[in-house]
Amino acid sequence: MDLIWEGxxxxxxxxxxxxxxxxxxxxxxxxxxxxxxxxxxxxxxGAAVAVALNEFPGKRLVIALMNxxxxxxxxxxxxxxxxxxxxxxxxxxxGLLYTPAAIILAQAVIATPIIAGLGLAAxxxxxxxxxxxxxxxxxxxxxxxxxxxREARLPLLAAVMAGFGGVISEVGASIMVGGxxxxxxxxxxxxxxxxxxxxxxxxxxxxxxxxxxxxxxxNALLTHLQQSRRPR
Amino acid sequence: MSxxxxxxxxxxxxxxxxxxxxxPSLRVGPGEVLALIGPNGxxxxxxxxxxxxxxxxxxxxxxxxxxxxxxxxKRQAYRRRVTMVFQDPLLFDTTVRENIAAGLRLHxxxxxxxxxxxxxxxxxxxxxxxxxxxxxxxxxxxxxRTALARAFALRPELLLLDEPFSALDPPTRGGLLEDLGRxxxxxxxxxxxxxxDQAEASRLANRLAVMKGGRILQAGAxxxxxxxxxxPFVATFVGMETLLQCTVTAAVEGVLTLALGGHxxxxxxxxxxxxxxxxxxxxxxxxxxxxxxxxSSARNQLAGTVxxxxxxxxxxxxxxxxxxxxxxxxxxxxxxxxxxxxxRPVVAAFKATAVHVVRKGHHGxxxxxx
Numbered sequence: 378m379d380l381i382w383e384g385x386x387x388x389x390x391x392x393x394x395x396x397x398x399x400x401x402x403x404x405x406x407x408x409x410x411x412x413x414x415x416x417x418x419x420x421x422x423g424a425a426v427a428v429a430l431n432e433f434p435g436k437r438l439v440i441a442l443m444n445x446x447x448x449x450x451x452x453x454x455x456x457x458x459x460x461x462x463x464x465x466x467x468x469x470x471x472g473l474l475y476t477p478a479a480i481i482l483a484q485a486v487i488a489t490p491i492i493a494g495l496g497l498a499a500x501x502x503x504x505x506x507x508x509x510x511x512x513x514x515x516x517x518x519x520x521x522x523x524x525x526x527r528e529a530r531l532p533l534l535a536a537v538m539a540g541f542g543g544v545i546s547e548v549g550a551s552i553m554v555g556g557x558x559x560x561x562x563x564x565x566x567x568x569x570x571x572x573x574x575x576x577x578x579x580x581x582x583x584x585x586x587x588x589x590x591x592x593x594x595x596n597a598l599l600t601h602l603q604q605s606r607r608p609r
Numbered sequence: 610m611s612x613x614x615x616x617x618x619x620x621x622x623x624x625x626x627x628x629x630x631x632x633p634s635l636r637v638g639p640g641e642v643l644a645l646i647g648p649n650g651x652x653x654x655x656x657x658x659x660x661x662x663x664x665x666x667x668x669x670x671x672x673x674x675x676x677x678x679x680x681x682x683k684r685q686a687y688r689r690r691v692t693m694v695f696q697d698p699l700l701f702d703t704t705v706r707e708n709i710a711a712g713l714r715l716h717x718x719x720x721x722x723x724x725x726x727x728x729x730x731x732x733x734x735x736x737x738x739x740x741x742x743x744x745x746x747x748x749x750x751x752x753x754r755t756a757l758a759r760a761f762a763l764r765p766e767l768l769l770l771d772e773p774f775s776a777l778d779p780p781t782r783g784g785l786l787e788d789l790g791r792x793x794x795x796x797x798x799x800x801x802x803x804x805x806d807q808a809e810a811s812r813l814a815n816r817l818a819v820m821k822g823g824r825i826l827q828a829g830a831x832x833x834x835x836x837x838x839x840x841p842f843v844a845t846f847v848g849m850e851t852l853l854q855c856t857v858t859a860a861v862e863g864v865l866t867l868a869l870g871g872h873x874x875x876x877x878x879x880x881x882x883x884x885x886x887x888x889x890x891x892x893x894x895x896x897x898x899x900x901x902x903x904x905s906s907a908r909n910q911l912a913g914t915v916x917x918x919x920x921x922x923x924x925x926x927x928x929x930x931x932x933x934x935x936x937x938x939x940x941x942x943x944x945x946x947x948x949x950x951x952x953r954p955v956v957a958a959f960k961a962t963a964v965h966v967v968r969k970g971h972h973g974x975x976x977x978x979x
Contacts, residue, residue, distance in 0.1 A: 506699055509661075509695075510695060513688060513692055513769075514715050514759070514760075514763065515689035515715050515716050515763065517685070517715075527701075528701060528702060
């Protein structure tokens, strides 16, 4: 128990004292996972809309793949991204390995199927005739997509939260493609693993608390957005 | 005759390889309200979706004001002049006001006019007091009024209604039918109404088309189809419950004498002596008494016995055996007065004009396709 209180005290101390290193790590986590989520929203929702609105052969297979993708183990993604970005690998010339961009890339690969899968479920949950009704009111294709996304906004924001929650808390891919380099690619999760393995439990706790508060704050903000524009 | 608003030619829709719709020709004129009636699975919804340009037919053409809709831009433009209302109101998760405004926003109608049209349409449908209510809180009738207002706010030239009342309770449905009938007449809007309820059809429509198995069996003016069904299926669907296969034994100045087993019926119509003929009788045209009434204007008076008495809403349905099966409606009062019960001997009376000639020839063959 003492260890936990000590961790909480330390966390407050680091936060209140605006410890530059902890602050840097926190901001980097937020930036990397935020950007990865943003990319995933664009790609994932795009895929969800494309699959939901079109009939094509093999649609069920695509949906099954999207749903499988929701459970991609971060270490597997980390391994593939590492191999692709490896100095002699196909994208090695970009020099991205062990940079924040590599983490963003890996996290986007993790979050995209989550947002695509949950987003597709959200869109497919709408009444099937709603699409016809909207078209019959004279909507263009673009207006149709916008109205459907708006109607599914509650479960879609839940999908975004699930995507963000998945990447802000993953450690496997971040450590593999980022390398946990101090001041460059060290994020909250990789730092926690490192401090814990060194026996610096109070620092590890402090970082964990910050991670929890961060995840909570972002989700609270999205929940607020989700619930506020809903007429009662 | 004015040019048709909408004209369909050689329309066919297939689901996989199965044909689900086959409509050689159909026209809707300006201000016309056409009811499509038929059982579930007759193809009414499929036809409406095709006419709304929401479903691409596998063959055939759709022409609006004489112009064939042969490209996607034309179909898109057409969808802005024609609107469909479904059985499920399919409202957006927002206020009633924003729901009614939704179509106007899609059409790019400016804010000022939009507000004014929303208010005016809401008033027409009696939901002006609900404008700031969430669509989630509406009753079934209010939700369907909102859906209709959303469609009407667009001032469509043609309204396609896919059983919009079938989920409503009878009083709610009655009120809405009355209001919609008045609004359609006031605005001169043409409409197609799919329903399986002939009463609903006769309250709103001036034309009627009876559908079965993806085909239109008969189409025409409401009273024409109701009173002169050309096909046994149409006859039963418009409420002509008793269908009898007879032979013409005499034809004098439009009055036919028909033989049916050992019985004789008098009907009005044209036929040759010796012709087989199918006639129909509506239950509401049959009255019951205990004795033959020589002074009655009913030329058909047949003795029979009651076989069944079934309570049916405010009335009772009485089935008789007069040598053939005949059914009728009676009030609870008559039921008591005549002491109607299975086995009771009665006299069934109906006028010669109540015996409608459905078709000449033998019953049982498929309806002739026109």
